[in-house]
Amino acid sequence: MSESTSKPVLSIQDLVVEFKTEAGLIRALDGVSFEVQEGEALGIVGESGCGKSVTALSILKLIPSPPGRIAGGSIELDGVDVVAQPDDEMRKVRGQLASMIFQEPMTALNPVFTIGNQMVEIIRVHQKVSKAVAKKQAIEMLRTVNIESPEQRIDQYPHELSGGMRQRVMIAMALSCSPKLLIADEPTTALDVTVQAQVMEEISRLQREMNMGLILITHDLGVIAESCTRVVVMYCGKIIEMAETEELFRNPRHPYTRGLLDSIPRIREKKLETLPIIEGMVPDLANLPKGCRFADRCPKAEDHCRENEPPLEDTESGGKVACFIPN
Amino acid sequence: METLQFALRKLLYSIPLLFGVTFISFFLMVYHGPDLTYTILGKNPTPEQIAEVHRDLGYDQPFLKRYFLFLKEIITFDFGSSISSGEKVSSILKKSVPVSFMVALPAFILSNALGIILALYAANHRGKKNDKIIMVMAAGGMSVSFLMVVIAFQIMFCTSYGLVDWFPVQGWISPPPNYPDATTGEILYYYWYYYWSHVTVPTLASVFVALGYNTRFFRAVIVEELNKDYVRTARAYGVSNRKIMIKHVLKNAMIPISTRIIITIPFVIIAGNLVVEKFFGIPGVGLVTYDAITNGDLPIVKAVVTSTAVLYVIALILTDIVYKMIDPRTSYNQ
Numbered sequence: 253m254s255e256s257t258s259k260p261v262l263s264i265q266d267l268v269v270e271f272k273t274e275a276g277l278i279r280a281l282d283g284v285s286f287e288v289q290e291g292e293a294l295g296i297v298g299e300s301g302c303g304k305s306v307t308a309l310s311i312l313k314l315i316p317s318p319p320g321r322i323a324g325g326s327i328e329l330d331g332v333d334v335v336a337q338p339d340d341e342m343r344k345v346r347g348q349l350a351s352m353i354f355q356e357p358m359t360a361l362n363p364v365f366t367i368g369n370q371m372v373e374i375i376r377v378h379q380k381v382s383k384a385v386a387k388k389q390a391i392e393m394l395r396t397v398n399i400e401s402p403e404q405r406i407d408q409y410p411h412e413l414s415g416g417m418r419q420r421v422m423i424a425m426a427l428s429c430s431p432k433l434l435i436a437d438e439p440t441t442a443l444d445v446t447v448q449a450q451v452m453e454e455i456s457r458l459q460r461e462m463n464m465g466l467i468l469i470t471h472d473l474g475v476i477a478e479s480c481t482r483v484v485v486m487y488c489g490k491i492i493e494m495a496e497t498e499e500l501f502r503n504p505r506h507p508y509t510r511g512l513l514d515s516i517p518r519i520r521e522k523k524l525e526t527l528p529i530i531e532g533m534v535p536d537l538a539n540l541p542k543g544c545r546f547a548d549r550c551p552k553a554e555d556h557c558r559e560n561e562p563p564l565e566d567t568e569s570g571g572k573v574a575c576f577i578p579n
Numbered sequence: 580m581e582t583l584q585f586a587l588r589k590l591l592y593s594i595p596l597l598f599g600v601t602f603i604s605f606f607l608m609v610y611h612g613p614d615l616t617y618t619i620l621g622k623n624p625t626p627e628q629i630a631e632v633h634r635d636l637g638y639d640q641p642f643l644k645r646y647f648l649f650l651k652e653i654i655t656f657d658f659g660s661s662i663s664s665g666e667k668v669s670s671i672l673k674k675s676v677p678v679s680f681m682v683a684l685p686a687f688i689l690s691n692a693l694g695i696i697l698a699l700y701a702a703n704h705r706g707k708k709n710d711k712i713i714m715v716m717a718a719g720g721m722s723v724s725f726l727m728v729v730i731a732f733q734i735m736f737c738t739s740y741g742l743v744d745w746f747p748v749q750g751w752i753s754p755p756p757n758y759p760d761a762t763t764g765e766i767l768y769y770y771w772y773y774y775w776s777h778v779t780v781p782t783l784a785s786v787f788v789a790l791g792y793n794t795r796f797f798r799a800v801i802v803e804e805l806n807k808d809y810v811r812t813a814r815a816y817g818v819s820n821r822k823i824m825i826k827h828v829l830k831n832a833m834i835p836i837s838t839r840i841i842i843t844i845p846f847v848i849i850a851g852n853l854v855v856e857k858f859f860g861i862p863g864v865g866l867v868t869y870d871a872i873t874n875g876d877l878p879i880v881k882a883v884v885t886s887t888a889v890l891y892v893i894a895l896i897l898t899d900i901v902y903k904m905i906d907p908r909t910s911y912n913q
Contacts (some may be wrong), residue, residue, distance in 0.1 A: 312815055320704065340819075347816035354815075359808040363908060373826075421588040425816060447685040578630050 260328075261432045261465040262288040262311065262350070269306055272318060273539035280306045280490045283325070285564075288433060293459060293466040295497070297473060297512065299534055303489040304469045308435045310334075311467075312350055313342050330432050348378045351426040353455075355438040357418035361410040367421050368406035371428060375468035378429040393424040397454055404563035416447035422452065427458060433465040440475065452479060473516055477501060485509050488535060488545040491564060495571030505573040507550050545575070552577050582900060589896045600888040605649050608881060609642070615662070615877065616736070632898060645866050653889075663874050668882045676848075678751065679863030682778055682855065686785035691840050693786070694793030701794070703824055713794065721793030723764040725784075730859045732784040746780050749860030751785075781855045797835040800835050804828045834905050841898045845890035849883065 259370040269281040281303045288294050297302050309315050311327055313334055330349050337345065354360040362370055370382055371390035379386070394402035397420045410418055419439065426434060432473065456479045458495060459466045468480055476483055476497065483500045485493040487507065493506040504510045511530040526535035532549035535541055541548060543558040550557065557576055564574040616632050617624070624632075633639045637648065652658050658668040697717075709909040735741035737748040752773040755761045761769070804810070805828055813823050852865035860866070864883065871879035903909050 314815055315813065336680075343817045343819060345817070346814070352815040354808065354812060356808055362809040362813070362827050363830070364834075364906060365827075370813075373813075373818060377817045377819075411908045424814075427814075502672045 260287040261290050261330050262467075263326075263328045264307075264311075265326045265328075267307070267310060267327060268323045269303075269310055269315060269320060270323040273538065277455075277537075278537040279323075280320070280489050280537065281310070284486075284489075285325075285492055286484055286491065286494065288465040290465060291460075291463040292482065293456070293468060293480040295476035295483045296467060296469045296486060297471060297476060298486035299471065301534060301537070302486040304486055305437055306489075306502070307466065308352065308437050308487075309377045310402070311433075311435060312346050312352060313337065313339075314346075314352075321376050340446040344378070347374055347426075347431065349430045349431055350433040350435060351429070351431040351437045353419070353422050353426050353434065353439045355441050357415055357422055357442060359464060360422060361418060363410055366409055367413070370405070371421075371425055374425055375428050390424070390428065391460075393428045394421070395422045396427070396458070397421075399424070414447075415443050416451060419443060419447075419451050423454060423458070427462065427464075430462060431464065433467065434459065435467045435469070437469045438471075439468075441472075446490060448475075451478055473501075473512060485512070488540065489530070489537065490545065490574065491572070492546065492574045493572065494564075495567070495569065495573075499569050499571060503569065503579070505567055505571065506546075506575050507552055507577075507579070508546050510579065511549075546557060582904070585903065586896060586900055589899055593892050593896060596892055597666075597889065600892065601650065601653060601885055602646065604881075604884045604888055605646050608877070608884070609700050614638075615875070618662075618875065640798065652881075653885050653905035658878045661871075662876045663859075668878045672864065672882060672886075675862060675864045675867045678861060679848055679852050679856065679865060681774070682781055682863055683852055685778060686782040686789070687844075687847050688792055690784065690786045692787035694790055694797050695836065697790075697794045697830065698797030698801055699824055701798045702805060702828075703820070705802055705805075714798070717794045720787055721795070723788070725788050726853055726858075728787050729781075729784050729854065731788070731835055732780050733858070736780050736783070736787075744805055746776055749858075750835070751777055751861045777861065778861070781859050781861070785855060796839060797832070797836055800832045801828060804831045807831070830905065834902060837901045837905065838898045840855075841901060844894050845887055848890070849887050 264287070265285050267284040268279060269282050271278050282514070284307060286294070291430065296307065298304050300488055306320075308314065310322060311329065311334065313322075315322065322335050325335070329345060332345055332349065334342070334345070349361045361367065368387060370392055372386040375386040375389055376383070377379065381389070391402045391406055392521050394405060399405050399417065401421055405413070405417075405421075410421075411467070413421065423439075434455075439455060440451050441576060443451060452475055455466070455468075458464070459479075466480075468476065470476060480497050483493075485500075485506065486489055487508055493504070493509050495505070500509065501513065504513055508530070511528070514528040515530065519525055529557050530549055533547060535548065541558065543556075544550070544553070544562050545556040545559050547553040554577070560576075562574045564572050567578070612882070615636060616629055619632055620628055630639070637645060640648075656669055660667050661671060664671075697713055701713045704710045733748055736743055737746045738744055752770055755766055755769040758766075810823055810827060813827055814820075818827070849868065852863055853869055854859070854865070856863045856865035859867050867879060868883045868894055870876070871883070
């Protein structure tokens with residue numbers, strides 16, 4: 253994939269998102285910038301609370317407000333300035349330009365309406381078609397995500413489907429208006445391990461077939477390795493490393509990324525006594541350290557790291573890293 | 580068809596419940612209700628006189644036999660005659676129940692419909708100024724005593740001391756003065772006019788009292804629904820806020836809301852109207868019951884107590900049916 257020929261479907265610049273909490277104003281995202289090219293699969297990894305999901309919700313302007321707000325920066329989605337977009341204009345963007353799959357297939361669908369009813373509704377939000385036509389499209393979409401006998405399934409309620417089936421329905425809904433960007437927020441976390449692989453395969457296949465941009469948010473590096481071309485590593489609301497997937501796995505530059513990779517259990521290597529972990533805790537967003545946010549947990553940290561924040565800089569291998577002493 | 584089967588099955592299952600309810604009511608009435616012997620005989624009766632009256636009233640029969648006689652009265656809906664007026668209890672109820680129903684209906688509809696609308700509005704603006712205003716007013720409305728509200732509204736709307744003197748303080752529709760000669764149109768107009776003039780102030784008072792509680796309850800239910808994941812999903816796919824509130828959230832919220840609304844029906848028709856009908860002099864079940872209790876008119880009290888109990892059981896069945904109609908997760912075969 254050459255970046256020069258494709259144009260970005262999503263471009264985020266210096267995004268700042270703040271939340272008003274009882275502990276004061278916290279910055280959930282602090283100067284996040286990245287791009288997603290047409291047809292590219294980008295993975296975002298990081299621990300809980302690092303800002304992965306906030307990033308995803310910001311792209312569709314779904315940050316609950318109050319208490320949250322986009323305090324700065326820009327999000328450009330296929331030429332649309334998301335931050336400046338009024339809410340009713342934003343509705344047309346959601347589902348149409350960019351769509352989202354959520355983690356919990358059990359609760360993410362409305363329990364008192366059939367899946368057909370919910371799919372038809374979404375299609376008719378974006379296209380001026382009759383209910384019958386929309387239903388036909390919905391059935392086709394269910395067939396696309398490999399749901400058997402979609403004609404019967406469409407009249408069923410969410411509780412009549414299995415977890416994997418529900419996640420397929422979610423994918424069908426998300427893709428029913430052929431968006432240019434699909435955001436998948438931990439799409440397989442709540443599923444059985446055997447089903448996880450199938451659902452992930454489905455997402456990757458459709459992403460290629462429909463030439464969509466994909467943002468895959470997960471804390472599972474294994475999933476990223478299989479389906480993403482580029483990875484963004486986030487920590488405490490900031491991007492700390494960004495690289496091609498292969499490069500990142502082979503040669504992680506940031507000590508945090510290294511820590512993440514080391515903590516993946518490997519079958520073929522000789523058994524370790526204990527799995528390496530990253531010592532310490534994620535700092536409180538309301539009470540961030542002065543220097544590098546990872547310094548307190550970093551095995552290589554020097555005094556310099558605790559005093560100054562490292563900027564995100566280009567590496568010689570084409571990626572970016574925010575560390576004074578990268579590997 | 581499935582619904583009908585389900586209703587019949589529920590009805591069948593509720594038979595033990597009906598036995599229990601009627602047994603307890605009867606037990607309480609026998610041991611704690613008024614003893615008519617002395618009402619009939621006056622002071623200082625002889626033991627022979629007492630025994631005779633006891634025999635006439637059936638007091639000498641064994642408890643269980645009396646309970647079964649009582650059950651027979653319920654099934655045939657024949658509770659005998661009122662002690663004070665001599666009129667058949669069933670004919671008294673036949674006259675007063677429709678009156679109570681007509682008085683309660685507008686207030687019942689308004690307090691629930693307005694409650695849902697206000698709750699939707701407040702929940703949609705939760706945390707903002709208008710939500711807070713509605714919630715404070717609801718708490719205020721809930722806190723004022725019903726008796727005070729009734730009197731205040733009567734003064735405000737029915738007397739020259741108040742805001743307007745538009746409505747009569749007390750009374751109910753009676754036939755037009757020229758009744759036998761009046762045309763159908765005249766009669767309809769007459770009834771229509773007097774119905775509203777007598778029912779408006781009671782309705783306003785009842786709505787004032789019920790609305791606060793309803794709004795708070797409904798809002799709590801709706802806010803809980805708004806935090807569910809499916810709302811975020813709908814939003815993420817571009818569904819409008821209006822449709823999310825009215826379609827997605829409301830239908831889910833209707834599960835607990837409809838339960839509450841239905842379960843208040845027996846209360847609204849009988850107990851709730853006790854005060855309204857007494858204060859506004861409306862000849863409904865409430866007033867009949869009020870007078871029967873104060874006069875010790877046992878047949879009427881018996882009839883009202885049992886009908887209330889039976890009504891509650893029916894309301895419970897109705898709740899189950901409605902619940903199953905709204906929520907597909909519950910099947911008819913449970």
